Amino acid sequence: MPKGLVALVTKKRIMIILVAGIAAILATVTFLRHDAFLYHTPVAQVTAIVKVTKTSEVDSYNNRDQQIHQVVRVRMLNTNRRGQTIRMGNDYVRSQALDFPLRPGQQVFLTKSKDGYQLNDMKRDAVLGGLLVATIVLLILFAGKHALVTMVSIALNTAVFFWGVHYELSLQDRGPWILVGVLAVVFTILTVLFVIGVRPVAVAISLSTLLATGLAVALGYGLMQATGYKGIHLETVKYVTQNPQLIFFAQVVIGSLGAVLDETSDISVAVFQLPAGGKERFMAGMAIGRAVMGPLIAVLFMIFMADTFIETVMWLRNNNTIAYTVSWVMGLGFTQSLISAFGIVLAVPITSGLAALLGRRHAA
């Protein structure tokens, strides 16, 4: 086929995906803005802001803010009062740490009390659904067939994760710890099967991923035990009431698994393709690993640290010292990044060694 024609065919395909994609995004958002009938909680849409009153306030740390009261008109979208318009109030603080302003067009959940309806929370499914479909469209556009494989593998891993979370609640004693180990094995094998398939190299990838992650957790645990967890506050793991240590290590294992898998497959696939002898193969694997470990650590570091931003700002504005805030708020995200980084670094020699060894046996 002449080159021009190939370009034409792909261009036509891209146009089709693009048009279908935009249609899919619009359809999703439109549906999710008209899905109030699916909810039992009252849903309403803001139609107008009637009145706004502002009062300035200063807290005990001299932070200046504004308390704002809105009177709004909303139209009910479900329940037996559907179609009716009600007036209600909304109080929010200008800095929006806990609450938010209402704007016309916005959809919200209400709670009913004897004094009438009050604002409960924002309805966010349309934004989430819209961005999710937009991401999938981009994925299909730029990743082709890989998009499907990636989505199925993530969907399966998500299902396993939710099953694990539910099952964890019924376990006692050492049960949850064993569950985390089992989950790590299942995640690894599932992902490798989807990304790599049933090939000898898959064994090298799975084994080195599990070994590196296990060693990293053991090293992190050992070092923290030996130093008495000084300066590390495991009890600050968010949203956890019991067994914070377990949840912390579960988060380390699950969080670093993807990055370590990424690295071990890069190294193993490249090393398995090399014809040279064991030592050359090992060195080639090390060279690849050295180049990718820095950026991979940065991926997790940015994700874990960005999550601490709002709380850090709140602590600092509440007159806590920087050292105290860093230790209590940013410390745990930093610790999680460090132990995950152990796994990413340890995976380099482990994978290079295993791939050089297993690949040779396979070739022979």
Next chain:
Amino acid sequence: MNSMLTLILALAVLMVLVGGHQGLRSFFGLMVNAIVLLVSVILMAGGFNPVIVGVIAAVVILAATIFLSSADVQVAGPAFVSALIVMFALVAVIIGVLTISHTAGFGAEDGEELEGMSTALGVSFPAIAMAAGLISTLGAVAEAAIAVAAGINELDVERDWQGILQMGREIIGTAINTLFFGFFGGFAGLFIWFAQLKYPLWMVLNDKIFVGELLDVLFSVIAVILTVPVTSWVVRQRTLGARKNIK
């Protein structure tokens, strides 16, 4: 001895043992990033516009990550240019989405963290959420840009274009895996909370914290998907431009 310091030292030793000179540079890059993050969060708390602080921090973090972990200027140069292009596109997407999502600040599940704290602080929490959303994508952008630029350098941009597209697709696939596991790893506690209190699905899908976190992951995924074609294009323009000059 302080546990945190011990862990940092252990990582430095490991990185030097495994990576030698390059390992040391990568470790140094990580420490630079940590300091930049700390300084920017202090500036945000000090009343500077969080989005502007975030964008400046983002440029520094991308430069530190890309130039310190990749010794080859042929790779680092185009990777950095592409990462900047993607980052500015992302700023627009993030500001747009977070303006309508109202996911900034704290959620109902954060109650315990807020005890005894003043929350009327005079800093814009939506703007901080935008800065945090941008910064959480940077590692993924840098990683993908380096991978693509390094991969293309081994191929010929004119003859091997199909091979380059194929490589790009694989990079997107593995990067998305990394991001989703990172997300589950960051929020296993929240999911246990949902399960314990038997949240119905609709409540999870509208929950402030859950939606906010998932939006951040989607920003990263979009960032990675965009980084691959943008980097391919930048390297191609650069190589073709250089060839024209020689002719």
